[in-house]
Amino acid sequence: MEVEIVESSDISVRFMLRDVDVAFANALRRIMISEVPIxxxxxxxxxxxxxxxxxxxxxxxxxxxxxxxxxxxxxxxxxxxxxxxxxxxxxxxxxxxxxxxxxxxxxxxxxxxxxxxxxxxxxxxxxxxxxxxxxxxxxxxxxxxxxxxxGAKWQPVSACAYKYLPVLTVNSEACAHCGECVEACPRGAIALDDDSSLPYLKDIVKCNLCKACVEACELGALGLQADERSFIFYVESTGSLPAYRIVEKAAEILAEKCDGLIEELRGVLK
Ligand code: SF4
Ligand code: SF4
Ligand SMILES: [Zn+2]
The missing domain is CATH 2.170.120.12 (DNA-directed RNA polymerase, insert domain)
Known part of the structure; x- marks a missing residue:
């Protein structure tokens, strides 16, 4: 598992979580919403x-x-x-x-x-x-x-969501460097590389995997998939706790739950 902070302030934190499955990412999200106390x-x-x-x-x-x-x-x-x-x-x-x-x-x-x-x-x-x-x-x-x-009054987050990390693939032999895919992107997430003139994801946070860029490429040179083991989280605090503390506490609670399960299993399987 790998964590990379993209941006962080007291109110919000955006981070990448790699090499985990969706069940783990969703457990973390749900604990942040419903189990971190305030x-x-x-x-x-x-x-x-x-x-x-x-x-x-x-x-x-x-x-x-x-x-x-x-x-x-x-x-x-x-x-x-x-x-x-x-x-x-x-x-x-x-x-x-x-x-x-x-x-x-x-x-x-x-x-x-x-x-x-x-x-x-x-x-x-x-x-x-x-x-x-x-x-x-x-x-x-x-x-x-x-x-x-x-109760909603005890919810520490006003926003807590994740999306899959986008992965752009370009067939460099088929690409005509026309820039149609760049024009088609509604979020300015894709650009042509200065040296190779091939498209690349210049801002993975902005990309929402809409695939408008892929559809715009008439030559079929572009592909965009979700990396199903990597997530970009966005957590916004109501202000009761610093945003990073909500993530940290959620991870602690998840670890406690796993420890509790191990202990229960040991008791039953003895
Ligand atoms: S639209 Fe297709 S051909 Fe044109 S730059 Fe993008 S990938 Fe290359
Ligand atoms: S998938 Fe959508 S948001 Fe992402 S780069 Fe392509 S057009 Fe832009
Ligand atoms: Zn007391």
Missing amino acids: MAINEVVILNNTSPIYDEVLAHRLSLIPLKTDLDRFNLPEKCSCGGVGCPKCQVTFVLDVKAENTSKTVYSGDLSSSDPYVTPISDRFPIAKLASGQAILLEAYARLGRGRD
């Missing part, structure tokens, strides 16, 4: 709400605000020594105490005050409610780690 607000106690937003809608909005997550400091509630009741190792408390005094006021995620200075909304500018003069909200909200399989 923090999200899971319980809200509303003490006062005179805003036009119903309590349930307010709670739902709060739950969908992405929170910065520190996987090294927090436990999943079911794995915490408190038994999931709620302690500083598995729960963070937020307080929202806002009132529009003389004019209307928009309540933003930045108005939430957190019991943990690291676990905060990823942006202060998510609107929560608009209050008319005299209206107020007072509530406590509890965030905990959870997994995307239990």
